[in-house]
Amino acid sequence: MPFAPHTFQFTVITGASGAGKSMVLRHLEDLGYFCADNLVPALLGSFADLISTQFNRIAVVMDLRGGAFFDELSGCLHTLKERGFQYQILFLEASDEVLVRRFSETRRRHPLQHEDMSLLESIQRERERLRDIREQAEIIINTSLMKAAELKQVISERLMGQAESQQGLVVNVTSFGYRYGIPMDADLTFDVRFLPNPYYNTDLRSFTGLERPVRDYVLGKQVTQEFIQRFFDFMAYLIPHYRQEGKSNLTVAIGCTGGRHRSVAITHELARVLRTKNYYVLEKHRDISKDEARYQAGRKQRAEELSLVALGGGTGLSTILRGFKHIFHDITAIVTVSDDGGSSGRLRRELGIIAPGDIRNCLTALADEEGLLTALFNYRFEQGNSELEGHSFGNLFLTAMAEVVGDFQSAIQESSKVLAIGGRVLPISLDNITLQAQMQDGQIIVGESSITCYGGQVEKLELKGDETRPLPEALEAIRKADALILGPGSLYTSTLPHLLFPEVVETLCKHSGPRIFICNVMSQPGETTDYSVCDYIETLYRHAGQRDWLDCVLVNTRQPDEALIQRYAEENSHVVSFDAERLENYPLKIVSGDFLSTGDYIRHDSEKLAGAIRQILQEWYFPQL
Template identity: 50%
Template sequence: MGNVSSVKKKKIDKINRNNYRVNRWFKWLSPGLFVKRWLLLSASGFCLAVLGGAIWVKLTPIYRLLGLVSRSLEFLTTVVPHYISGPFVLIFGAFLVLWGQSRTVGSITNAINPNGDEELVDMLLARRRLNRGPKIVAIGGGTGLSTLLRGLKQYSNNITAIVTVADDGGSSGRLRREIGVLPPGDIRNCLAALADEEKLLTELFQYRFEAGAGLSGHSFGNLFLTAMSEITGDLEQAVTASSQVLAIRGTVLPATLSDVSLWAEMEDGRLVEGESNIPLAKGKIRNIGCLPANPPALPAAIAAIEEADYIIIGPGSLYTSIIPNFLVPEIAAAISQVKVPRIYVCNIMTQPGETEEYSVADHIQAIDRICPQKLFDAVLVHRKAPSPELLQRYAEENSHPVYIDRETITKLGRRVVIANIMDEKGSINSIRHDSSQLARVLLRWYSGKWQPKF
């Protein structure tokens, strides 16, 4: 019985392997790869080349070849009936063509992808699909934007991330003060999120030196972008060059090349200067702005917004990651004028020092106060409450789930899209958006398959 089972298993494995090979061959005939037309063109070119050679030598080989073929076919049909010999020769010829193409593709695959973890046809199909993806502009900063980009890159290569450059804390702040470069921290995170080798690149870019009087506390990614800025002349060129070196999917752009510094007016009358100082002020923010006021936008960022199919704002810290982009008036004006789907991804939890006791409508109104023009049509909010343990832990830091006040949101002229977009696996230690689920919901809403609930 054991031998019989083993024989059956071998037969099944052989059938599965044959089916896999056949499916792999037929994938090359999938629409959008532009392979069929080139195969036909190659075959036609080969025939024409043979014919040209024959004409060059006065057609003598053609006559001999036709005579040989004619005698061979006549002999074959007298021995084997035409209704058997014809299909046999046709099938045998097709087999040789497919076998030859398969071996050719296998050689190319081994050269391009020596690890062999993905077929060349699958790589080409995925690349074609991503290249045909919508032109998405994502606006924000901090870890929220990089989380979003990590999911979006699975749906499109046509992504432009517009990032705030108001950071003045940590390694970015030190480089800004000591060298005079624009803060590279948020841009570094976005570049790592859009890279193909994301895990390794993220670890490399986030690596912080722990020794050395000058290096201690700096991340490798910040130093890399700072060096590129010095070499290329400015941050825009540095990001472009870095994107090519790292082979990222999409484009990362600073909102402005001006040396912007944030200020916030608190309800008790205090004036707090510096992005890193605003959350530490422990007060309610009445107004926010920047110095210099009304900085010029990066022209490439405006062009990306005008050509976009879809605009996504957030997630991220409301006053220090989202709104600073809209303090560049040209960016806010460009977003308000485009006639494409626009959505704001609201945070799951309130943020101490910025949005304490804020509801979803409060987040929307804060943006509306800065930008009187309507910048988005819908707001995406999380549905399911975090675990009681996490809620207790966050409550100790005066952070709570953002309340969904639907009636007020509707009065503000926004649609409410409610979905489970929290990272359930990573929610044991912290509350974060799930990059894959977040991108999936956003693309569903964009395509119209998602039916928003009011």
């Protein structure tokens, strides 16, 4: 299929013999044009039909070397335009004196010259025969006073546009591995083996420098940043001098040990920067596929194989886990443990354990089959006047298991086996932690359930307890995860408590994988009344004490049923507003769409969320697939 008209360039080069047409054609070929010399005009239509299926920049030279065929050029060009091909004519000329000198110096014969006609007469005869086509030319260049480098620069500016004027020089940037030898055609060679090597990080070894995990690792190092600044400044100084001297090709080779990680990342970044400066850049990675088997051992090939860590609590976390388990094979749920209401609160006060309720919900959500056993775990005693009233069987089971095996973390592991869950559940901490909120009206409210019941907006949230330490296994899971998910759920009592651990924030900020926040659909009465998506983001950043660490925010933009909206409004809960223009100010990706479930409640659909997360990870880790 031919290229679209706005991307297709067809240039007919003609003019005086000796004016520089061959030099221009060679220069355009260096710039990526498909070039043909001395084409017969009658073949122009067939030539354009064929070549335009593969190339979007074409240049042909047609002149009086074609003899009588050349006289058909105007008619053939008219036919070409009728068939939908747009073209431009570049006409080169020079003074008689200069043309005579050039032919004398090269000792070449003028196409029209014969025994009865001198060189000067041949030049003048040619000028007369070219008069009509010259009048049709869009670009006329007199090369009489031009050096080769100047002509190339003018061609780049006039033919390719001012925005591409730097393309008078083709910059070939190539990565390579010293293990396989230095490229023989390199004009400049740089050794980046002094940079930190991702090969020694087993989580990064299988990726290449074109993929985000390795690219972020290499480019994020301080030594790399300093090197890039100096290196790119040097290239910015050097390249224009090569171009001014008329060099049409410059090959820059960047090497590391194997040519897969560091050199690839630096080469790709150099090519990107040079393109922003309007240079014509050809990027090549010579050794990126060498010894593939050694690098690919154990490599994850699809988004479904990536490891996910979801941080949250309440019904929001268990909801998304139900969708995730059908797509992803490696899921870890890290759960808040500050709930002090209902069955969990009673067990905390009476036995001094961490809150089991949200952990139980996540265990049952990840269960292989949510059948009789999960129904048993979720069973809540309702007999009146009984000490068991209000307790969940699953909460009691976890509490009893902790007594049997000796600690709550082991109890979760053993319960996971009983339920045959497809993933892992970890508490964010094993310490007895209480939430304390300073409200906007100045009141200090202690306890998660009290904060929710108070109904006001929270100014600041804190953790209280003799010890407030995150679980080491939870921190390690965050470090090793391919992606981190926060939300949905109660912002102040399910999501933010994780960010009150400095160690968690530090690990989040250093993480190189996508950090995704799933924004709530509806506001929570009091706590997030009138919140927009931006307010959620700002609240996360404020409590973390760090900005701009999120990579992606997932937002539902489908309007719920009006009757449901009215019902929620009666309880002071409203649709979270989506301000697209304001969100553009954040350096993150907004993924919006229909993520609502059907039914009598306004909530996320777990399978839609899982599908959206899968797509985000696919684009992040496997953009070429």
